[in-house]
Amino acid sequence: MSNDITDPSDWPTEYASLREIDSHLRCPICKEMLRAAVMLQCHHNFCSECIRRHLDKESNCPACRIPTSTSQMRRNVALDEIANNFKDCRSKLLRILMESLEPKRNTSQQHGPLSRSNSMEIDDVALQQKRRRTSARMSPTNKSAPKISNDGSSNCSQDPNNMNMDLSLADDDNDDRDGDFVDVSSHESTSHHKGKHVTRSSGPVLRSRIPRSSNASTPLELSNNTAPAPELVSSTLPDFGPSNSASGAPTTSVPGSVLSKPSTLVACPICGNGIPFTYTNTHLDNYCLLKQNDPNYTIPYKVIITQKSDIIALYEKCGASGKSISNATANTSTSVSISSTTPGGSPRRTNDSQISPGLSFNSNGGKKPVATYPEPKRIPKLTYSILNDKQLRKKLQELGLPTHGDKQLMQKRHAEYVTIYNANCDATRPQTQAQLMKAMEVWERSYEKDMQTREAQRRALEQQQQIQQKELAQQKKKEEERAATENDTEPGTPTLSSSQSSSQNGGSNHVNNDAVAVAVATASAFAHALKYADEYAELIADVKKRMQADKEKKTLEDNQQAQMRTQPNS
């Protein structure tokens, strides 16, 4: 299995659901991960480019044949994001999965399939898995966003060196994607929502593979056993693996002491300031929900995490003075305005005191809290038949495309560009104009090459046809000659009376023999080249036989002539 060629069957059979996910994230046409996923009205999904190419020729869905057209296509943004992220993490996930399966396959199967998650051994794998998931940004659209945030914070509490990176990652995620997907799930949850969250967001895919120490309990148990306050940390502990044996220890419910662990700071979903998550409810109930400013925490969370180098000092200072020190840097929009502008679940968020602090990163998405997917302007298709060369050239010029070549080439070039450009409009991670132009250059080259090979093939075919024609002509000629020789030999053989005529024909026989020899040579040469080797073999055998017969005849004639010569002498 090369890295380049991927297939759902790459996944081990133990993880049938991963196979399923993989196959569902593939375009039925190109069998690759969906690129710029679009959905037809029959709800089948394809790469935008693939389905556009198909709809150029046909007007039905390749999967169910329901009539459709490009105008029925709708972008499937969530699916596209999932496919993109799955593509990003696929090889790593697969590698780790295989590694983790190796020892398991070697050891005797002590654990049933249900206890698989507990039977994982390697702590390193646990860590790797964790990092990978965080850095790979597993599809935030699919309820994994909260997980990322959780991971970020739990990671930080474990490893202060890593904290900044992870926090910034989480924040990045929220910056360019909307956190609203996340919000819905947090609303559904009860006071134990964190525990549920982890269970849910890890889902059937990842959960079964998250390595855990044998003494770690399941997420639900943990979150149930621990007090609501340190919930966030404890619920994410299992994800983090065995290193968290002291569950719940890193957190306290005292805001002051939390400050020394900046990782436990989260953004308030309403005001956006950084607050200790254990303090969230107090903060919300006493200040934000009463529309009052919390004098203890005045620094926007975003500012805190962007000033990574000074972060500790900042926290200490802030915690000590309890006063704002970052008025100068308070350039971020306040979260009140964010929540009011955020469509969807956000308005509810402001009224909900049960908001999970770990999730509130998302409300602090900065200036663009919701990733919007504007519909870019697509290039309309042209009816090439009504355009003349000049008009077409002008159209190409307008698009910044080369204008050389005949009308057919220009037409193909325009169609190709329209396809890839419009497909690019459907992508959630669109390519730049320069990349598109590069793709066009590649297309241009391959088209040229294609034409060259086609031309060569055409020429070869023509040559072959010519040869065949020549061959036919030669065969005809041979047949004529054969008839001629047959005519010659028939009267020539039996009697002496015809000796004169046969001697006359002797010369022509020589010529004939030469011609036959040439014919044999050419025939055998062509027999190699052409498929009709059998026929030619027969032909050659035939011709050889005749030559043999001719030779015999000649010797006979020579003898006769010699006899004749001796006769008059005698």
Place this chain on the structure above:
Amino acid sequence: MALPKRIIKETERLMADPAPGISAMAHEDNLRYFDVIITGPEQSPFAGGVFKLELFLPEEYPMSPPKVRFLTKIYHPNIDKLGRICLDILKDKWSPALQIRTVLLSVQALLSSPNPDDPLANDVAQHWKENENAAIQTAQEWTRKYAM
């Protein structure tokens, strides 16, 4: 023209996980050309036969269908004496979501259920319609003669 990833993938899958009764091997010098062997389905007049086919993926594949042809002589109303196959998915019902595997499975299914109402070999279809038992017997004879 470079070989599209999809073709490489399909070739790999056909080799690694062949469908029962079907084998397809790509030619080394032309990866778009496949030697195919389909065994006659049980309960059909072609049972026990081993049928050779050729399959070619045109330049436009998967936007246009593969070309498939029987090389072994077969007595079938939808397959003519040149081995050409009358199968809708090889013609107007082609879809790029189909693939080599599905095409060959369809061909295999065609062996199990000849359709004399949509004939390609008229004489065979006629025979099949007039006297199915006799036609099946002929098909069995041909299978024994040419495909075993």
